[in-house]
Amino acid sequence: MSNLERLEEYIKRCRLCRLAINRLNAVPGEGRFDADIMFIGEAPGKSEDKQGRPFVGAAGKILEEALEGAGIKREDVYITNIVKCRPPNNRAPLRDEIDSCISYLEKQIKIIDPLIICILGNTAYHTLLKGSSITMNRGKLIDYKGRYYFLTIHPAAAIYNPSLRSVLMDDIKSLVRITKDLKKRGLEGYI
Ligand code: URA
DSSP states (O other): OOHHHHHHHHHHTOOSSTHHHHOSOOOOOEEOTTOSEEEEESOOOHHHHHHTOSSOSHHHHHHHHHHHHTTOOGGGSEEEESSSSOOGGGOOOOHHHHHHHHHHHHHHHHHHOOSEEEEESHHHHHHHHOOOOHHHHTTOEEEETTEEEEEEOOTTHHHHOTHHHHHHHHHHHHHHHHHHHHHHHOSTTTO
């Protein structure tokens, strides 16, 4: 078993916060241990809680479409969330829940060591980069404490506002292009 798999198994048994009480399954994340791109959303929803897998409901379908539009598959990347268990009624995770869970994400980032972390939405933006408006800043690449972060909207925002699907799709295309450039010749011209 790899270090990442060991960590995922550990997360599945976590009882550090109240979200463990009502969950069906913890959702550690899934994908390649050597992914170039790591996606970070907010928290599992109902479908994710049922299946123990990230982004498998309506928002996941939109994310997958955007990935496919950019020429990549979900198996090519790593996908996870700020908190690993579903908050009741899909409310935003509370500060103490995030605090209990964040070391799992830090460990995942350390193990996977992706070229770029893609922030999906405000919860991930605020938690990881202290940012406050993803709509104002989406599409940007940021160098923060020696890591590259790309900012985009949360796919769930496009469920009720279909015009945001093309925004997400265009952002993911930029992300994939930047990642390819970064592998080839560094980030000259971007930052
Ligand atoms: N929304 C998220 O932020 N994460 C998921 O895994 C599903 C929906």
